[in-house]
Amino acid sequence: MDTVSEFATPPATAAAPRRPLAAKIDRVLGVIVEIPAAILVVAEVVVLFSGIVARYLLHTPLTWSDELASTLFLWLAMLGAVVALRRGEHMRMTALVSRCTPEWRNFFDALGVAAGLGFLLLIIGPAFRWAEEEAFITTPAMEISNVWRAAAFPVGVGLMIAFSLLRLTMRSGVPQALLALALVALAVAGFWWLGPMLKTLGNLNLIIFFVGVVGFCVFSGVPIVFSFALATFGYLALTTRVPTMTLVGRMDEGMSHLILLAVPLFVFLGLLIEMCGMAKAMVRFLASLLGHVRGGLSYVLIGAMYLVSGISGSKAADMAAVAPALFPEMKARGAKPGDLVALLSATGAQTETIPPSIVLITIGSVTGVSIAALFTGGLLPGVVLAIGLCFVVARRYRHDDLSHVVKAKWPEIGKTFIIALPALALPFLIRAAVVEGVSTATEVSTIGIVYSLIIGLLVYRQFDWSRLGQILIDTASLSGAILIIIGAASAMAWGLTQSGFSRTLVEIMTHLPGGAIGFMAVSILAFIILGSVLEGIPAIVLFGPLLFPIAKLVGIHEVHYAMVVVLAMGLGLFAPPFGVGYYAACAIGKVNPDEGIGPIWGYMLALLIGLIIVAAVPWFSIGFL
Template identity: 70%
Template structure:
């Protein structure tokens, strides 16, 4: 994941002495107060969501008295959490974006693009805010079924969140750039917005050519300029609807609401928090130490441990950044002592990020289930074995590279010590199985099961590992809210964009094109692999699947491809795109976590990428790997 740059200038103080300094001080105080207030409320909402859903599970399973209002309250609070989390992410510069071009230009151009990455969202927020208020007012006439309150209590999260994002973005401009650069960025943004508005009468008669102008040209220009992906989608959709159709713009706000309000997406913040929790309680470290004791004396053994540890940890956290951050600091120092090149370590870490994308409870799996209607339980079951296949392919490359490694200085761990470490790691290793069993046995839904994992991890951390830093809870809750806001806001904006494409007739044209591809199911899978590798490198996994999943999954079914099999293929394809340089931002995330220069990994990663492609072809060619364990 790439972020907006961190503050570099502070609040600019214009000439004018004490009055200018006093204004800057006032701005700082307002900015800080707004930041603290939003972060505290967003963090509390994460905590309340955990309590509400856990109470729902306990009431239904232990006391056989379901709380009819729990899901509805969780849904209302989730929209507020997502919007306030998006505010936190915007202020911190943590919305996902592509920085490949921005990082390669000169300092002045980079500074201007960094400012445009803020002024472009400001333009969208200013344009859409009125329509969000209008949408919330329309919702006040609808009453919720369980709690019997006005739906405006939920829908108000949209105008409040968008308004706070606008304020946060304006303060961010004051904080990160010089006045001259801000003025230039605002002028460029204003000229582009004004130019499109003036061209409206010319654009409207162009028909479906507008799809290329807005959803290819405008999106690509924004993405490559470093504008956050969510706002790139939102700007293109708003502009297309406003300038070329007669659709009321509050409809776009409604689609944004719809995309962000799937209750299944509530699993995202809960699994992100769970990933942070297992790292804080020492569960991740216990698993890795046990695996290292088993394989540390084997040539390339710690590389095999890295592959296995990513497989296990991915089955717990659901967050790829959290996975890598939990593993790299534990394994890399010892691997470097054994002479492993840092570039090879970061290359393998990046490759395992793609390999474990299908390990439940992957956030991408949850998102696919949300936007396509595919059973979450089926996706969780189908995702285990494909990850093993790609892991085996990576292990072959590790064997080839390390078959001559000198281990004369490495001592084999005694059996008694292995047994001790196994007992220590057992509670942590059991967690993925507890999560999966709870879903399969019907104890909890895919959304609720994360709360069981959180309760389990907290108890294990407090009573068994005796490692629970209460001071870290607040920053963990805020970090969860920020990442949730960044992810869910992308889902909402991509849902709006997908709706705009559907209304234009693009989906039927795409279906006709894909249906005409020769080769039947395998031809369809082949072109899907190529398309999603490209999409994964540019858009990242979640926005790509939200945008194209609803369009392509029905076509896959018509072509005779099982929907779970198709899900595994496109997830791996997107993962390879996401973690392969030069465009894959996941690769740069792995480099940042490992503190390794990206250039060092380039000569090592292609062997691993080749192994991933071989594994993907095997998974695509043999549907049983994905569907063999599904209930008939």
Template identity: 70%
Template sequence: MHPVTAIPASPWLARCDTVLGYLTEIPAALLVLAEICVLFAGVASRYVFHTPIIWADELASLLFLWLAMFGAAVAFRRGSHMRMTAFVDKARPDTRSFLDLLAIVAALTYLVLIVHPAYDFAVEEMMVTLPAMDISNVWRASAIPVGVGLILAMALVRLASFANRKLAVMVVVAAALLVGALVALQPVLAGLGNLNLLIFFVGVVGLLVFSGVPIAFAFGLATLGYIGLTTSTPVGVVIGRMDEGMSHLILLAVPMFVFLGLLIEMTAMAKAMVDFLASLLGHVKGGLSYVLIAAMYLVSGISGSKAADMAAVAPVLFPEMKRRGFKDGEMVALLSASGAQTETIPPSLVLITIGSVTGISIADLFTGGLLPGVVLAVMLGIVVWWRCRRNTQAVDRKATWRVIGKTLVIAVPALALPFVIRAAVIEGVATATEVSTIGIVYSVFVGFFIYRKFDWRRVWPALVETAALSGAILLIIGAATGMAWALTQSGFSRQLAEVMTHLPGGAMGFLAVSIVAFIVLGSVLEGIPAIVLFGPLLFPIAKQLGIHDVQYAMVVVLAMGIGLFAPPFGVGYYAACAISRISPSEGLKPIAGYMLALTVGTVLIALIPWLSIGFLR
């Protein structure tokens, strides 16, 4: 989300903006630092001293929601919330200015509508006690109304800073009248049944997203409209679902890996790794694209979050890729596609969820997930080769073995990082959430004592940047979780299962429709909610049709991954853009070829069962 103006117009507004900056950036940075300390202390106490801190996870969860909301506020002030600007960028200056204003008013409308329900939610949580810490849950839940209030204040400052005050007032009045008209039409909308799903989750979301409204606020407005205008469910329930979506402790890996990525670059570890990889593939056209695909395959599943995986890889490779002439859109498109490619790589949370809700052996799912990831990596590699065969991107002369050996020796401490992280998970030293802190401590040690490069002046900006980037991602996830819950309550899931039971074409027809259906579902529900919702309904149908459980799981997971990382609705795509600091509009054209390749690969896995079950005992 681009700021309307870089600096508020009047001195008074400038002071307000500065104060809001201090009120959000300082706590956000300190919260990132506190989370690192709490998580690492939990690992050390449990593994080294054999005296687990029983309240560590509760404290981490409490601090995490505050980090998410303060980070979202920092991102709003910086104008870094993700928005689709494909049409905004091509518009005339006056139209672009109007769309920027519309984005602010839409965000303001959403914030005004949820500020009171957010306060009520926090008050209700006052009666809940956190068992390990023995304090009221209001200490955690208050983060939502406080964060909403801060972003609301920032939106008002941003609105007051708009140059054309008359137009600003007109758009605000128009938004208020539109909300009033929709409330007046509530009886009509309530009688439309599931047609409202198309109206709100396709029509409204599509209109807002392509108008340049930040993704999180577009999702949130559509969900509020559907719940408030077409059902009898209290709007406050949306806040609970938002809290649920943003509070999964596994998502704490996102800010940790974002900071780890910044730390790797800060300590010269990234340069050492890139120098070695460049010595191997620098003479190959598109060589670092292949490195990106392979790197995502290797780190996938370490954190349990695709956003965290991307945050660990992108900061290492993107600066060198830019130096070699790669375009921003091509890089973010490949990063997003490689996120979808690695959805089946163990240990995958989606595969674990499938096993838990369907009874399929998780060991079989892990075994079956390795080869499909390779198949999709090959498909992406083919697209990279095709696009790079005539490119004039900078390539180096083929390095000698002596140069390769020298760069390898220098890079060994840096290259050891993913192995240290993976060993910590496999050996049970740390959970998927905690393991990033081991990487952070390792990186600090290597930076200080081996590479001797650690700039203290860059630590604070890195903490603030981590909070802002994480907040932007987590707010999208929270809004998407609310939307997923609304779809669940509509009965849409059971209706879909009923239709798919009676499809023509037998097993192949069922697989074909499953691919299409889960691409769509993945774009709005993400992996775990979609599996919990549809897994128990559809897996028995697949088994009746003679489709192996593991094969069907691979097809479903990969299809959902394509939906999750495909624009314009895929949350994963916007996470990739946020991590890369690249506008979503840049990647729209190049990502199409990669998504086609992933779809072809998924079809191959559907047609050839051996690719999924060939290594099962």
């Protein structure tokens, strides 16, 4: 079954043809893009860490560091999005498409590429005009033209057009590619022809574009970023007088907020700790403590995901680091593969609030809530849900036969603890750096990166230089896929706000029966659904600016509300049949998704009960603020 998540979107079916000339062009152009993208990740780490050293140790702040980091960031986001498109790693929903025959799947893959190509061709002109307008702006610190930064957008769009054409040529049959292109062209022409009539429909256009177009595109397997972008472009171009160049500006504003620099840096940190052996050291320590009790390794899995989430901030890195270290031994003890991926998925949802969660960073970026407060508030809700999962594990494994399992001796436990201590110290180091004012939430990941490099080289000595380049490229790709969705969702949210939709939503939500309780209940249900369809980040960017002010208006603390909606989205993201995180866990565990659907519902019920407890007791979220 095809899977889609923050990890990757699989390439088209293996039966699709590959043409030698196109493949050669793709490889050469891919290298030309991947090398600068990898260098930009390193450059961001160096610039931000230099800023920390200059400010905290030398007491001479670098006035240009944030400006340079922001300029490089837009280039990193756009080149990363290009790499993600080339590798087929933009987020898609394929729950329906995956049920089709291989021929139809190949067609829907081609349709997704063709739809993205349609948007890119529509936006390339406005992108160049926007860059030309930015040429008149001079940056205050470096005193250079802002076109050096703004050029990233048209360059990125141009490269994505090239790779879209190459993907259609290489991975789709001629009939499927031509049919997909024809359908997209026909749809664009049809909407353009209906433009005068659409202008007379008023707010009915919100349903046509933001429900109809988005829904059709998402469920057809079109990447979420292009589903959002096509709907927003069509709404602005056909029903308003807003210049289409505004869409480019809104996407830029949404995806290049400096605080979002934490996304690629924490992704890189997560991949780095797995390569350096830090995650494995923590897992071994927990296994030595609990490996001899019934369901012991399942408790270790829950605890390990909690600890690793506190380091990486990336669910991809979390599950990829923990599962290979535990699954073989768990299977040897009789655990069923389906139950393993079910628990892995459940722990993915459980740890969504553990700092430095990328979703929490996104919430802080789009709503203005303190990220330090979100990081503090996210620790206990994860514990509440972990306790619920432990109850399910205790019941499920109460009859385990452990006669062949040897309990670890205290000297062995002490040895694994000493080995794991440098890794266990990292979450506390990250948190202390933010709380003590050594670095901002954006910069703190660079401290973790430098620390991990030192520990990997000098302590664990597992640093694999040959993998470093690929890790940097993977970081750029995943970050680009995330950031461009944030940009598209920000533009879409702006369009909804300008239409007056936000005022209508405020009016409806503030008059729900039950006041704050009714609002919280509706929010939980809505974000579970949104989490399963849109994934956490685009849902937060789209609805966070609209709903968080309402929560405050009805008397709900913003940090408490953030914890509830993040956990609700996590529940939707990792629950089958639509939760794409579940299928990603199956891919990491190399288990057929059908095997885990039965066992997962017990864990999901425990998570839902835990979510209700967190929602009902604000202290779990704000007790330590």
